[in-house]
Amino acid sequence: MRLLFFKNTLLLTLFVAFSCGSTTTNTIPENESTLDDLIEAGVAVKEDAERDIERKKEATLQNEIIVAAALPQKYFPLLQGKRIAVVANQTSRIGTKTIENDMHLVDYLLKEKINVQKVFAPEHGFRGTADAGELVKDGIDTATGLPIISLYGNNKKPTAAQLQGLDMVVFDIQDVGARFYTYISTLHYVMEACAEAGIPVMVLDRPNPNGRYIDGPILEPVYKSFVGMHPVPVVHGMTIAEYAQMINGEKWLNIGIQCDLTVIPMDNYLHEKNYSLPVKPSPNLPNDQSINLYPSLCFFEGTVVSAGRGTDKQFQIFGAPELPSEKFTFQFTPQSNEGAKYPKFKGQLCNGRDLSEAPQLDKINLEWLIEAYVGYGKKKEFFNDFFTNLAGTKKLQQQIEQGLAPADIRATWAEGLTTYDLMRKKYLLYE
Structure with missing residues (x-):
């Protein structure tokens, strides 16, 4: 039908052109294309355009960031036959634009007969609706019947009893790349508890939406807290799996122990890429x-x-x-x-x-x-x-109270950022 319309349109166009042009030229010269040649050329152009569109779609698909949770071929073989716990919240979804049936990681693992024993929930809870700083209670997930163990209630670090009977813990939570965002503190405590219990940890990687840069003062150990546990700048410039490697490699866990750590990288991620999060990472970061x-x-x-x-x-x-x-x-x-x-x-x-x-x-x-x-x-x-x-x-408050200009304050961060960046580069998974 489209070809017939194209042919009729071309015939009408040629008729008008030959009728309205010079009266001495109302036929196609022998050395020019025939009408059938022109129609065939037009179809070829259309087909070339369609192929170009498909190539562009394919290139876009290849360049799309695929989160590690959406790459089961990379980690399912390591989970088969094991009793696992998942550290997860509302961001722990397997879907990307290339996967039609988006679902929560826990639901997906259960559907694929992976033996999930329990869920550990961070700040804001398993479904991500609790206030910042609000205690999160243990409970039962109504969708799956799995026990939910809060890591933002009576304890922020899993206890030996809570880990008993597990063969592996899978961590899959979206971070936003800021030192005071507490999911990296939860990561630390999960790795530490598992190292002490001899249980391996697997981290499924996700993009850092603020991963293009590093900035801010380096944390001084004396001010270590749950909103800052490591000597890194405010904006650390690492994905959650890269950060896990740094925690382990720098021996920041209790008394220098190290975790049996496996990280599952993403496909097509670069730190310079912008990435729009498909799910709110917490209630007060809506966009x-x-x-x-x-x-x-x-x-x-x-x-x-x-x-x-x-x-x-x-x-x-x-x-x-x-x-x-x-x-x-x-x-x-x-x-x-x-x-x-x-x-x-x-x-x-x-x-x-x-x-x-x-x-x-x-x-x-x-x-x-x-x-x-x-x-x-x-x-x-x-x-x-x-x-x-x-x-x-303490220095930042003192500098502001003393009336220092932003550029002067930033200058005091430079040496620390240079030293940190050298350490950071050892653990990067992506360009």
């Missing part, structure tokens, strides 16, 4: 913009300023009631919502900045933090003790 701004705006969690919890622009805005409205012109009022039952300044009008349309960052932005500090009237009340845990050092 790509919030994830990109998170390493910069999370510092506000250690101050009197709100980072937008209790709004629909979490980690895309900041503000406080006492910031002057004539300078901080964007206004918002936090209310209870998913992931923020009791947000800072609940029900109070805040003056601040809307960064939801800000350009993408490739370094930590200190200007916003310094601007809020300068604009806040009660300087002594601006920072709280949590700020030091987030920064991993």
